Amino acid sequence: MDIRExxxxxxxxxxxxxxxxLKIYEYLVKNKNHPTADLIYRELVDEIPTLSKTTVYNTLNxxxxxxxxxxxxxxxxxNRYDADxxxxxxxxxxxxxxxYDFPLNFAAIDMGGLQNFQVEENHIYLKGLCNDCQIQKEN
Amino acid sequence: MDIRExxxxxxxxxxxxxxxxLKIYEYLVKNKNHPTADLIYRELVDEIPTLSKTTVYNTLNxxxxxxxxxxxxxxxxxNRYDADxxxxxxxxxxxxxxxYDFPLNFAAIDMGGLQNFQVEENHIYLKGLCNDCQIQKEN
DNA sequence: TCATAAAAATGTAATCATTACAAATTAATA
DNA sequence: TATTAATTTGTAATGATTACATTTTTATGA
Ligand SMILES: [Mn+2]
Ligand SMILES: [Mn+2]
Ligand SMILES: [Zn+2]
Ligand SMILES: [Zn+2]
Numbered sequence: 001m002d003i004r005e006x007x008x009x010x011x012x013x014x015x016x017x018x019x020x021x022l023k024i025y026e027y028l029v030k031n032k033n034h035p036t037a038d039l040i041y042r043e044l045v046d047e048i049p050t051l052s053k054t055t056v057y058n059t060l061n062x063x064x065x066x067x068x069x070x071x072x073x074x075x076x077x078x079n080r081y082d083a084d085x086x087x088x089x090x091x092x093x094x095x096x097x098x099x100y101d102f103p104l105n106f107a108a109i110d111m112g113g114l115q116n117f118q119v120e121e122n123h124i125y126l127k128g129l130c131n132d133c134q135i136q137k138e139n
Numbered sequence: 140m141d142i143r144e145x146x147x148x149x150x151x152x153x154x155x156x157x158x159x160x161l162k163i164y165e166y167l168v169k170n171k172n173h174p175t176a177d178l179i180y181r182e183l184v185d186e187i188p189t190l191s192k193t194t195v196y197n198t199l200n201x202x203x204x205x206x207x208x209x210x211x212x213x214x215x216x217x218n219r220y221d222a223d224x225x226x227x228x229x230x231x232x233x234x235x236x237x238x239y240d241f242p243l244n245f246a247a248i249d250m251g252g253l254q255n256f257q258v259e260e261n262h263i264y265l266k267g268l269c270n271d272c273q274i275q276k277e278n
Numbered sequence: 279t280c281a282t283a284a285a286a287a288t289g290t291a292a293t294c295a296t297t298a299c300a301a302a303t304t305a306a307t308a
Numbered sequence: 309t310a311t312t313a314a315t316t317t318g319t320a321a322t323g324a325t326t327a328c329a330t331t332t333t334t335a336t337g338a
Binding site: 191194 | 285286287288289290295296
């Protein structure tokens with residue numbers, strides 16, 4: 001996804017593609033690391049010295065509001081963001097802190113107890129030890 | 140679950156059953172409302188005038204640490220707690236704010252992308268409109 | 279029972295992520 | 309260019325949670 005596609009994508013989602021918005025969205029797309037607002041700020045401020053943290057927060061809130069990104073609340077006290085709007089699950093390693101994606105067959109989730117409930121969002125969060133960290137502990 | 144059972148349960152989980160701890164755990168068991176620390180405090184402070192909010196926080200953290208309750212981070216900026224440690228999902232209504240339980244066939248979740256990952260916790264959160272609120276909107 | 283130590287609870291201050299808000303800057307429009 | 313709207317900025321406020329020192333309660337044992 002190059003900068004032109006990002007511009008089109010933001011416009012498509014009713015978001016005026018200002019320079020900062022383009023850069024923040026580009027960061028989300030290129031680094032699929034589910035970053036916090038603070039991390040995005042720290043990563044971009046060298047390249048964009050005038051960037052303010054408030055703008056990062058404002059922009060991320062706008063993305064979520066317009067459906068261009070999703071908010072991941074996998075852990076208390078840290079909001080993370082993801083430009084991948086497809087249905088997928090997240091796994092956070094308790095040891096290294098990395099957040100992994102995994103495919104999800106949402107239809108398999110049987111919501112027997114929720115007849116007539118209208119589902120608008122789904123958040124599937126797992127926690128534990130990732131493959132790499134398990135190997136480390138064994139040695 | 141009467142107070143005697145609660146006492147036994149806390150002891151079983153390596154938690155000394157002080158009066159406050161018993162009352163807070165009893166609140167979780169009797170009101171399956173996934174409350175915040177603040178709500179628990181407000182609900183109990185009349186009955187226990189000496190209760191402090193710090194004690195509620197300390198106690199809930201202890202419960203989670205010892206595996207007697209689980210922390211539900213279904214929404215940013217509010218930690219909710221649940222004494223039900225069985226595997227089940229949560230649905231939060233965006234209109235009325237109520238958090239519903241629903242049964243969950245966890246085995247149905249295919250984690251194809253997570254070979255050799257060791258899962259220790261699972262959090263399944265859905266959001267949308269509950270049955271009651273949909274009916275209201277239709278009228 | 280009384281002394282002593284350990285555990286639990288309290289109250290206040292600190293922390294920290296996020297938001298509110300007013301001012302400044304930039305972009306769009308005519 | 310003049311005018312208006314949108315965006316961005318910097319700082320202050322908010323609010324949930326935690327840190328910490330003090331007080332209270334409970335347990336232990338001479
Ligand atoms: Mn993701
Ligand atoms: Mn529950
Ligand atoms: Zn890991
Ligand atoms: Zn509802």
